[in-house]
Amino acid sequence: MPEAPPVDVLVMGAGTIGCYIGGSLVTEGVRVAFVGRPRVLNALGQQGMVLTDLDGGDRRLRPSMLQLFDRVPEGIHPALVLLTVKSGATAEAAAELDAALPPRTPVLSLQNGISNALHAARAAPTLHVLPGMVPYNVAELGPGHFHRGTGGRLAARQDAALRSWVSVFEQAGVGIDLHPDLLPIQWGKLLLNLNNPVNALSGLPLREQLLDRGYRRCLAALMDEALEALEWARIQPAQLAAVPPRRMPSILRLPTPLFRLVAARMLRIDAQARSSMADDLALGRRTEVDALCGEVVRLARANGARAPLSAKMVELVEAWPQKPEHLSAPQLLSALGLK
DSSP, X not given: OOOOOOOSEEEESOSHHHHHHXXXXXXXXXXXXXXXXXXXXXXXXXXXXXXXXXXXXXXXXXXXXXXXXXXXXXXXXXXXXXXXXXXXXXXXXXXXXHHHSOTTOEEEEOOXXXXXXXXXXXXXXXXXXXXXXXXXXXXXXXXXXXXXXXXXXXXXXXXXXXXTTHHHHHHTTOOEEEESOOHHHHHHHHHHHTHHHHHHHHTSOHHHHHTOHHHHHHHHHHHHHHHHHHHHHTOOOOOOSSSOGGGHHHHHTSOHHHHHHHTTTTTOOOTTOOOHHHHHHHTTOOOSHHHHHHHXXXXXXXXXXXXXXXXHHHHHHHHGGGSOOOOOHHHXXXXXXXX
């Protein structure tokens, strides 16, 4: 049996987020193994990796600098695993990790939604799974080219297994903050991520979509509904944008000229940024709409309430492959029953 490759970090899910964060660590000398799908691995093996961002950063990794695998290599002992698969693949990926890695290996879930770390922990009972949050958007602009189009810092639940990594992530340009309770931060991020299905159905780049008041009204209504569900559940979402979550819907509903002024920080998005859900629809992949809007529906239901707008968004996104037509802002407003 061949000797296991030396690995410091294992990226389980070499997609946009996994490649951007994992690739950033490689630039600082961290030995990173990437486990992913053939489409991505083939491009990385032939062309290497390009990491760019809205601040003008441009880092390039040769193919020889990348350790690429289609499954978890036998016998490896990574000090940290970054779980970055899509929500629907969480249980399968976690079970594979559980079968291959030493007990108590720390696994940081850097995935959308609220429940992925819990699902991963159930599927990988011998591992040490921790919840995390990615604040920024990363788009795949071409084979092997990953572009961060928005800003922010990673977050994770405070744990001894992560303390030594804080400075490493900082040096790699993917700073991470540790928090005693991550749930408010996860819900704060999910509120912002409610724009993902709106953006995906619009077919527009993020900035262009946010400059359309009709689409913003759709997002504001989804946020209002989610905030009501959170209030019933007595969960106070963290403030991740420039304004508190409860003020966001009213700002989104402002006329566009005024919105441009009030939300200047929110609009610090380059023209290339788009939601990962838009990429999923374009490539015919399963989306994470259930981990976003579906989570709002489940939270409301748990408290004897309903979330019909979020339920409708799940329906619209899941029906899109059968009729792949982007919706204008008036069409989406109408589909949601908004005047």
